[in-house]
Amino acid sequence: xxxxxxxxxxxxxxxxxxxxxxxxxxxxxxxxxxxxxxxxxxxxxxxxxxxxxxxxxxxxxxxxxxxxxxxxxxxxxxxxxxxxxxxxxxxxxxxxxxxxxxxxxxxxxxxxxxxxxxxxxxxxxxxxxxxxxxxxxxxxxxxxxxxxxxxxxxxxxxxxxxxxxxxxxxxxxxxxxxxxxxxxxxxxxxxxxxxxxxxxxxxxxxxxxxxxxxxxxxxxxxxxxxxxxxxxxxxxxxxxxxxxxxxxxxxxxxxxxxxxxxxxxxxxxxxxxxxxxxxxxxxxxxxxxxxxxxxxxxxxxx
Numbered sequence: 001x002x003x004x005x006x007x008x009x010x011x012x013x014x015x016x017x018x019x020x021x022x023x024x025x026x027x028x029x030x031x032x033x034x035x036x037x038x039x040x041x042x043x044x045x046x047x048x049x050x051x052x053x054x055x056x057x058x059x060x061x062x063x064x065x066x067x068x069x070x071x072x073x074x075x076x077x078x079x080x081x082x083x084x085x086x087x088x089x090x091x092x093x094x095x096x097x098x099x100x101x102x103x104x105x106x107x108x109x110x111x112x113x114x115x116x117x118x119x120x121x122x123x124x125x126x127x128x129x130x131x132x133x134x135x136x137x138x139x140x141x142x143x144x145x146x147x148x149x150x151x152x153x154x155x156x157x158x159x160x161x162x163x164x165x166x167x168x169x170x171x172x173x174x175x176x177x178x179x180x181x182x183x184x185x186x187x188x189x190x191x192x193x194x195x196x197x198x199x200x201x202x203x204x205x206x207x208x209x210x211x212x213x214x215x216x217x218x219x220x221x222x223x224x225x226x227x228x229x230x231x232x233x234x235x236x237x238x239x240x241x242x243x244x245x246x247x248x249x250x251x252x253x254x255x256x257x258x259x260x261x262x263x264x265x266x267x268x269x270x271x272x273x274x275x276x277x278x279x280x281x282x283x284x285x286x287x288x289x290x291x292x293x294x295x296x297x298x299x300x301x302x
Contacts, residue, residue: 003267023062049097122169140285161184162206165188211232220264255274
């Protein structure tokens with residue numbers, strides 16, 4: 001058996017086309033769709049990510065505003081800025097770039113964001129609404145993985161699902177999403193004693209732990225669907241086991257997931273590649289959350 005690829009780009013493009021139509025319809029009704037991105041301090045490593053956000057927002061007609069705050073700003077200063085954006089009816093979505101300086105309580109800052117404007121879907125209110133299955137905004141990576149599962153049109157009712165990883169932004173949310181599809185969900189974590197026993201039982205296996213090559217082919221049920229959420233940078237090795245060099249003579253690296261792709265693809269029926277799998281859809285889910293925020297936003301709520 002050789003697994004069919006669940007590629008992210010085609011699905012992302014399809015969803016973005018729908019989002020673009022929704023955004024235009026909102027504009028035709030006089031509603032602005034605008035994402036405010038807050039970044040604390042000068043972080044060259046995240047500049048590319050922010051620029052990518054701006055580019056994809058533009059591609060679907062969403063306005064983008066970058067708000068740069070000094071690294072020396074206090075926690076109360078960040079929260080004050082968030083409250084200002086909450087009160088601004090022209091801002092319909094908000095994202096707080098992480099990580100924040102170590103002295104800042106990230107949870108308190110994220111909690112200060114109006115749940116209606118929570119573009120990342122990480123506000124406690126929105127996470128709580130997942131329990132009821134009525135959240136307008138869900139964590140982007142979890143929703144991306146869920147959309148990739150649904151894109152296969154495989155009947156989920158009654159399926160055994162194993163989620164490896166129980167983070168607040170992937171493992172826990174997607175477990176709740178799949179419970180609403182009447183799956184039987186097992187969540188594994190660092191204290192799980194026999195991981196392979198759980199993964200071999202899964203019709204659908206979702207892996208999100210940040211450990212390259214954790215899941216091998218002999219840990220997967222034949223015919224399973226495997227969703228690899230992990231993104232890991234590892235050295236590129238030559239046939240002799242030594243690290244390769246780039247054209248500029250620097251050590252070469254490659255991006256891999258949490259799943260050992262070559263062995264698992266021979267066992268599974270469906271598999272997501274890394275890169276090119278969940279990643280492109282994750283950014284698209286951010287756009288979806290911003291559009292949903294604009295649809296449900298009422299200035300009187302402020």
